[in-house]
Amino acid sequence: MSDALIEVRDVSVTFGSGSRAVRAVRQVSLHIEKGEAVGIVGESGSGKSTLARVLAGLQRPNSGEVRFAGESIYQRGKAYRGENRRLVQMVFQDPYGSLNPRITALSAVSEAVRVHGVGSRKDAIAKSLELLGRMGISERDAGKKPRQLSGGQRQRVSVARALSAQPSVLLADEPTSAIDQSAQAQLLNLFRGLLDGGLSIALVSHDLGVIRYLTQRVYVMKDGEFVESGLTVEVFDNPQQEYTKQLIASIPGRELHKALS
Amino acid sequence: MSVNAMASESSDVLVEIRDLVIGIQRTRKDRLLIVESANFDIRRAEILGLVGESGSGKTMVCRSLIGTLKRRSASIFAGTIKFDGMDLAKLEERQWRSVRGSRIGYVPQSALTGANPVMTVGKQLGEAIRRNRKRKEKDVRRRVMELLELVHIRRPEVVYDQYPHQLSGGMRQRVMIAAAITQDPDIVVADEPTTGLDVTVQAEIMKLLKEIRSELKMSVILVSHDLALIDEVCDRLVVMHAGTCVEVGSVSAVARTPLHPYTIALNRSRIDISTPGAPLITIKGNPPAVGEWPAGCRFSDRCDFVQQDCTVGRNPVLVEVRPNHWSACLHAERLGGTSE
Numbered sequence: 001m002s003d004a005l006i007e008v009r010d011v012s013v014t015f016g017s018g019s020r021a022v023r024a025v026r027q028v029s030l031h032i033e034k035g036e037a038v039g040i041v042g043e044s045g046s047g048k049s050t051l052a053r054v055l056a057g058l059q060r061p062n063s064g065e066v067r068f069a070g071e072s073i074y075q076r077g078k079a080y081r082g083e084n085r086r087l088v089q090m091v092f093q094d095p096y097g098s099l100n101p102r103i104t105a106l107s108a109v110s111e112a113v114r115v116h117g118v119g120s121r122k123d124a125i126a127k128s129l130e131l132l133g134r135m136g137i138s139e140r141d142a143g144k145k146p147r148q149l150s151g152g153q154r155q156r157v158s159v160a161r162a163l164s165a166q167p168s169v170l171l172a173d174e175p176t177s178a179i180d181q182s183a184q185a186q187l188l189n190l191f192r193g194l195l196d197g198g199l200s201i202a203l204v205s206h207d208l209g210v211i212r213y214l215t216q217r218v219y220v221m222k223d224g225e226f227v228e229s230g231l232t233v234e235v236f237d238n239p240q241q242e243y244t245k246q247l248i249a250s251i252p253g254r255e256l257h258k259a260l261s
Numbered sequence: 262m263s264v265n266a267m268a269s270e271s272s273d274v275l276v277e278i279r280d281l282v283i284g285i286q287r288t289r290k291d292r293l294l295i296v297e298s299a300n301f302d303i304r305r306a307e308i309l310g311l312v313g314e315s316g317s318g319k320t321m322v323c324r325s326l327i328g329t330l331k332r333r334s335a336s337i338f339a340g341t342i343k344f345d346g347m348d349l350a351k352l353e354e355r356q357w358r359s360v361r362g363s364r365i366g367y368v369p370q371s372a373l374t375g376a377n378p379v380m381t382v383g384k385q386l387g388e389a390i391r392r393n394r395k396r397k398e399k400d401v402r403r404r405v406m407e408l409l410e411l412v413h414i415r416r417p418e419v420v421y422d423q424y425p426h427q428l429s430g431g432m433r434q435r436v437m438i439a440a441a442i443t444q445d446p447d448i449v450v451a452d453e454p455t456t457g458l459d460v461t462v463q464a465e466i467m468k469l470l471k472e473i474r475s476e477l478k479m480s481v482i483l484v485s486h487d488l489a490l491i492d493e494v495c496d497r498l499v500v501m502h503a504g505t506c507v508e509v510g511s512v513s514a515v516a517r518t519p520l521h522p523y524t525i526a527l528n529r530s531r532i533d534i535s536t537p538g539a540p541l542i543t544i545k546g547n548p549p550a551v552g553e554w555p556a557g558c559r560f561s562d563r564c565d566f567v568q569q570d571c572t573v574g575r576n577p578v579l580v581e582v583r584p585n586h587w588s589a590c591l592h593a594e595r596l597g598g599t600s601e
Contacts, residue, residue: 043459185530
């Protein structure tokens with residue numbers, strides 16, 4: 001486990017204090033290896049988004065440790081300093097809320113490319129167009145503003161922007177929940193390609209289908225704790241905990257197709 | 262067989278939607294069409310799924326059933342919606358008041374926007390009950406309790422005095438379903454009722470919709486972009502693409518032998534029935550934007566089976582390719598042949 005890219009040890013997050021304290025994350029430990037997709041699945045209020053924010057360095061845990069490439073992500077009081085800030089990128093649930101409505105997709109990406117220091121303005125634009133192209137966004141669509149793009153396109157722009165930093169880890173918090181099924185398939189194919197290219201992905205989602213499709217390992221979260229974890233295939237085929245069984249039984253639609261095939 | 266023969270053996274047909282055209286009148290001469298040909302029936306006590314990508318027109322069709330198109334500045338330009346001797350497509354707002362809510366109930370996508378935030382659950386449901394006729398206060402309360410129990414709300418006497426924000430998402434949606442059925446409607450229209458809710462809660466809400474169908478004998482229209490969900494809950498489904506109905510049939514027939522390339526493509530992109538890690542087959546391109554529809558079949562430039570005659574002329578209409586199974590694909594016969 002020493003070559004884990006991200007390692008979380010005994011992390012707890014508590015909001016508020018005294019009798020009104022909410023223990024959102026309780027003594028949670030996990031690790032993400034290079035080139036691996038790890039799922040964190042749970043329902044609303046399970047603490048999964050808080051945990052995602054902890055991984056991203058947006059929420060400081062009350063106790064426990066988050067390590068990236070062997071070192072604490074907090075150095076001199078700040079999360080992900082220097083080079084590390086580039087290496088860990090995040091994609092959020094709502095692509096509309098995370099893109100500036102007044103600038104085009106191309107500007108949004110090329111801005112990020114330049115922040116992470118890639119040559120001249122011209123180079124940045126060429127690089128951005130190439131990135132957007134890989135995400136299936138045409139040059140014509142690259143000139144559009146977020147409101148002119150579909151939800152799936154917006155989400156792919158967000159991914160392009162995250163990738164412009166050439167990260168080694170992508171943290172994705174419910175990236176597919178706001179988009180149509182066919183757009184979801186496009187995004188998942190894209191993620192799969194990135195995994196093959198050596199990127200690590202932490203996928204936080206309440207959608208078990210997405211988790212089952214993309215991840216190798218999964219952590220099932222409930223009330224701030226992991227109730228079950230392991231290889232995704234094993235957890236789905238043979239869930240040990242009552243809660244996991246219940247979750248899996250709630251996935252719609254598989255019965256009919258099982259019956260037909 | 263043409264669309265008009267759709268209602269052939271149909272004493273159980275409740276609503277007949279024919280050639281419905283919905284759009285927005287932008288200027289006197291400029292019309293933006295959103296739905297150009299909606300054709301399907303709603304049968305008694307069935308759960309009918311309405312599936313399609315965003316922008317396919319499914320929400321507009323729902324709105325035409327509850328007479329709230331005007332609130333989106335849209336209106337019906339042509340076509341009929343026959344329901345109990347009326348044509349809903351031609352109803353005046355004044356006439357809608359005796360249909361909306363009492364004959365056709367509505368469950369909104371988000372219970373937070375659908376409910377009044379400053380009224381308790383009991384008050385809101387009570388108001389819906391009193392809307393059509395005067396009742397004694399005591400009777401109203403009894404009926405509200407009855408409804409809350411019907412939608413399986415635990416401790417209804419507590420929830421009665423609570424405000425919507427105090428309830429969980431699943432509870433709120435149950436209350437909205439209770440509101441939709443207060444006046445014993447024939448049809449309940451549920452527009453993506455579980456978006457944003459957890460899977461376990463979604464499963465409970467679906468169970469509840471099934472009960473409404475089988476115990477109260479109401480028809481339910483379930484709008485969703487999730488084919489897996491439609492498969493699980495619905496009896497029949499309508500697939501919409503770019504403002505048209507492209508396939509109509511029973512859930513099992515459509516799952517076994519889809520007769521439209523769009524349905525085939527949707528099924529292929531489903532993750533719930535694909536092998537983990539294997540490439541998902543996506544649909545080429547993006548759904549055409551409203552008003553930017555190609556000539557001929559609107560799916561033609563994304564279709565894997567496209568032929569020359571697909572890209573010319575008018576948008577093809579639904580044809581009954583097999584008994585009770587309609588497709589708008591010009592080459593549906595061949596699709597049906599190959600997949601069996």
